[in-house]
Amino acid sequence: MGMVSNNILIELEQVSFAYAPLRPVLRDLDFILEKGEHVSLLGANGSGKTTLFHLIMGLLMHYSGSLRVFGEERRVRKDFDEVRRRIGLLFQDSDDQLFSPTVAEDIAFGPFNLGKSREDVLWIVKETLAVLGLEGFEDRVTYKLSGGEKRLVALGTVLAMRPEVLLLDEPVIGLDEEHRNRFVNILKESNLSYIIISHDHDFLEEVTNKRYLLGGGRLQGA
Amino acid sequence: MLLQFPHSPVDGTAVIAEKLSEGSSPLHRLDPRVKLCLALPYAFLVALSESVAVSCAALALGIVLVAVARLKVGLVAARLRVLFLFILLLWITLPLSMPGTAVYTIGRLSVSLGGLQRALSISLKSTAIVLLVISLLGTSTVFSLAHGLSHFRLPKKLLYLFFLSYRYIYVIGVEYRRLRDAMRVRAFKPGTNIHTYRSYGYLIGMLLIRSFERSERIYHAMLCRGFQGRFYLLDHFHMHRRDIAFLLVMSLMLIGMGLWEWFLTISL
Numbered sequence: 037m038g039m040v041s042n043n044i045l046i047e048l049e050q051v052s053f054a055y056a057p058l059r060p061v062l063r064d065l066d067f068i069l070e071k072g073e074h075v076s077l078l079g080a081n082g083s084g085k086t087t088l089f090h091l092i093m094g095l096l097m098h099y100s101g102s103l104r105v106f107g108e109e110r111r112v113r114k115d116f117d118e119v120r121r122r123i124g125l126l127f128q129d130s131d132d133q134l135f136s137p138t139v140a141e142d143i144a145f146g147p148f149n150l151g152k153s154r155e156d157v158l159w160i161v162k163e164t165l166a167v168l169g170l171e172g173f174e175d176r177v178t179y180k181l182s183g184g185e186k187r188l189v190a191l192g193t194v195l196a197m198r199p200e201v202l203l204l205d206e207p208v209i210g211l212d213e214e215h216r217n218r219f220v221n222i223l224k225e226s227n228l229s230y231i232i233i234s235h236d237h238d239f240l241e242e243v244t245n246k247r248y249l250l251g252g253g254r255l256q257g258a
Numbered sequence: 259m260l261l262q263f264p265h266s267p268v269d270g271t272a273v274i275a276e277k278l279s280e281g282s283s284p285l286h287r288l289d290p291r292v293k294l295c296l297a298l299p300y301a302f303l304v305a306l307s308e309s310v311a312v313s314c315a316a317l318a319l320g321i322v323l324v325a326v327a328r329l330k331v332g333l334v335a336a337r338l339r340v341l342f343l344f345i346l347l348l349w350i351t352l353p354l355s356m357p358g359t360a361v362y363t364i365g366r367l368s369v370s371l372g373g374l375q376r377a378l379s380i381s382l383k384s385t386a387i388v389l390l391v392i393s394l395l396g397t398s399t400v401f402s403l404a405h406g407l408s409h410f411r412l413p414k415k416l417l418y419l420f421f422l423s424y425r426y427i428y429v430i431g432v433e434y435r436r437l438r439d440a441m442r443v444r445a446f447k448p449g450t451n452i453h454t455y456r457s458y459g460y461l462i463g464m465l466l467i468r469s470f471e472r473s474e475r476i477y478h479a480m481l482c483r484g485f486q487g488r489f490y491l492l493d494h495f496h497m498h499r500r501d502i503a504f505l506l507v508m509s510l511m512l513i514g515m516g517l518w519e520w521f522l523t524i525s526l
Contacts, residue, residue, distance in 0.1 A: 095478045117484075125482045131429050132475040135422065137401035144492045149484030157492065177401065179428060197483060 043071045044107070045201055045229055046092060051101035052253070053084075053091060061087050063253030064101070069201070075231045076240040079250035085233045086128070088250070089203045093125050121150060123201040124194035128209070130186040131179070139165070139181070139189050140174035146197040164196045169218055184215030191222065202230035208239050277333055278396035285327040289501040290398040290406030296508050297394045301387050303515060309522045310375075312515055313382035319511065320389025327393045334392060341388050345381045352377040400424050408491060418489065426476075430469050437461050 046069040054060040061084040069075060079085050090096045092105065094116025103110050105119045127133045136142035140161045147157045165171055168188045181189060187207065194202065202223075208216045216239070223230070223243045234240055240247070248255045279286070285293075304316045324334055358372030395403060404421045408414075441457060448454045 090478075093482055095481065120482050120484055125479075127475065127479050129475070132472065133479045135425055135476055135480070137404070137421070137425070138492075141492045144490065145480075145485075146483035148490035149486060149488075154492070161492075177399075179425060193483065 042107075045069045045071055045105070047102075047104040048091075049102040049104075051091070051099050051103060053087060053096065053099040055087075060253055062091075062099070065254055067248070067255055069229060069231060071229055073229050073246055074244040075246045075248060076244040077231055077233045077248050077250060078235070078240075083250045084253065085250055086205055089125060089205060089231075089233070092119070092203065093123065094119060121197065122199055123203060124197055124199035125203045126191055126194050126205060126207055128205045130183075130190040133190040133193060134178040134181075134186060137177060138174065139170075139176045139178055139192075142178055142189065142193050143196045146193060150197060160196050164192045167195065167222060168192045184211050187211060188215060188218065188222075191219070195222075195226075200228065202226075202228050204230060204232045204234075206233055206235075208234065208236055276399055278329060278392060279399045281328060281397065283326060283328045283397070284500070284504075285323065285393060286397045287500075288397075288504055289495050289497055290402045291409055291495060292497075292501045292505045293394040293398060294403065294406050294410070295505065296512070297391055299512055300390050300394075300508075303512060303519070304383050304386050304390070307383065307515075307519050308379075309519055310379060310382065311522065312519045313379060313386060315515055315518070316386035316390065317382055320386045320393065323393035324389055327397050329393065329396070334389075337392060338385065338388060341384055345377075345384065348380055349377045352380075405491065406495070409495070414489065422476075426469075426472070429472070430465065433468055434461075434465055437464060 046067070048065055048067040051062055051065045051067075052060050053062040065088075067088075077085050077088070087096065091099055091103065094110065094113065097111075097113070106122060108115070108118075110116055110119060134142050136145060143161045143164050144157045147160050152160065161174065165173055168191065170185065170188060170192070173185075173189070176185075178186070178189065191207070208219055211219065220239065220242050232240065232244060246257075248257060300316070304313065307313055307316070353369045353373035354367055356370045356373035356376060358370035360368035361371050361374065362369040398406070401421075401424075404417060404424075407420075408417055438461065441461065446457060448458070
């Protein structure tokens with residue numbers, strides 16, 4: 037394990053995955069994410085982009101091939117505890133991500149799961165909201181937020197866990213100009229490595245410097 | 259606390275109305291734990307009470323609390339309307355069906371005194387309970403009640419079932435309306451025919467599947483944030499002097515009503 041280059045965060049080798057037998061979504065896919073990379077993942081609807089994210093997070097199992105995250109082979113449920121602590125996945129629909137009554141509590145959920153103390157969590161909530169530009173949103177009720185605010189808070193719930201990598205699934209779809217710009221700025225200032233699924237070419241142009249196209253179950257550099 | 263869906267949900271920003279809980283009256287500002295502590299014993303006492311006098315006292319207390327909470331008359335009336343429909347049914351059926359001394363006879367039907375008394379007692383008691391619950395629990399948001407409940411060592415699973423149902427019932431409602439509108443814009447008009455039944459069947463089936471899939475996504479999102487089966491509470495309520503004072507006064511009145519009820523039953 038010590039042999040592995042420290043710069044490689046995620047490495048997939050010959051990974052295949054199928055929801056139904058004989059109809060593979062991913063076919064012998066190879067992929068590497070290195071530290072500091074800002075990757076965009078393009079591809080037609082149903083080409084397996086979200087599937088790839090869910091495989092990396094351990095939400096889908098039973099793939100063939102090799103999946104190494106942070107230098108270690110990840111195969112059974114327990115292997116993914118560490119992955120989930122260190123990689124943040126932003127879901128397409130923020131309503132899926134925000135389930136707590138108030139903004140503060142939703143942001144606190146992850147840090148609490150990491151075993152942080154109440155004082156630390158309160159501080160993280162405050163700091164996260166400041167990063168999002170949503171100061172004073174602590175007691176707002178999550179489902180009463182606007183679509184744009186919801187997406188930012190959802191990003192906040194992920195950032196609050198201090199991840200090293202972000203996986204963003206259609207992060208700016210449906211956002212207005214202002215919220216979209218805010219999203220871009222947060223990403224640019226974050227210093228994180230990330231992979232973004234999006235069809236918004238202007239957005240990808242702004243925040244990523246490497247492109248992959250997923251088609252026929254494989255990745256091509258684009 | 260009755261759920262109402264707004265009519266323009268398109269962007270998902272509209273919400274379930276909790277109009278009764280919007281306000282700044284002394285009752286709105288009370289600790290929800292105090293209100294929860296009182297609502298159940300009061301409801302039990304009134305429901306079990308046999309005397310008209312105690313029921314009237316409870317009704318009076320309910321009216322006073324609604325007034326203190328400064329609830330809009332229209333909102334309270336809307337909630338009572340549902341109750342009164344049931345009560346009306348009782349007034350029609352009970353006097354005619356209960357045996358007892360007849361006060362009035364129409365042909366073969368006789369109106370019994372016992373039936374009238376029972377109908378009156380149920381009307382008083384149910385109205386009193388609804389008013390008490392509206393003024394005590396309706397003045398807190400569902401979420402602060404869920405928070406309050408979490409301090410009572412209830413099973414966590416039940417609590418979060420309550421909590422998440424409330425969180426997502428609106429989302430499911432929006433999904434339902436989206437599907438229904440999709441049917442409407444393709445000229446669907448419900449009628450009494452197989453096509454209508456089948457279409458509604460699809461609609462409900464689709465709604466179930468989508469809700470199930472959503473629950474799975476929510477669970478996944480929770481797993482991704484390190485969920486291990488434990489929930490944590492960020493906020494803690496603080497009891498103020500006014501909370502304790504309210505709890506004391508209301509408890510004393512509750513005991514008083516209980517004793518009153520007891521004396522009336524043993525003197526009979």
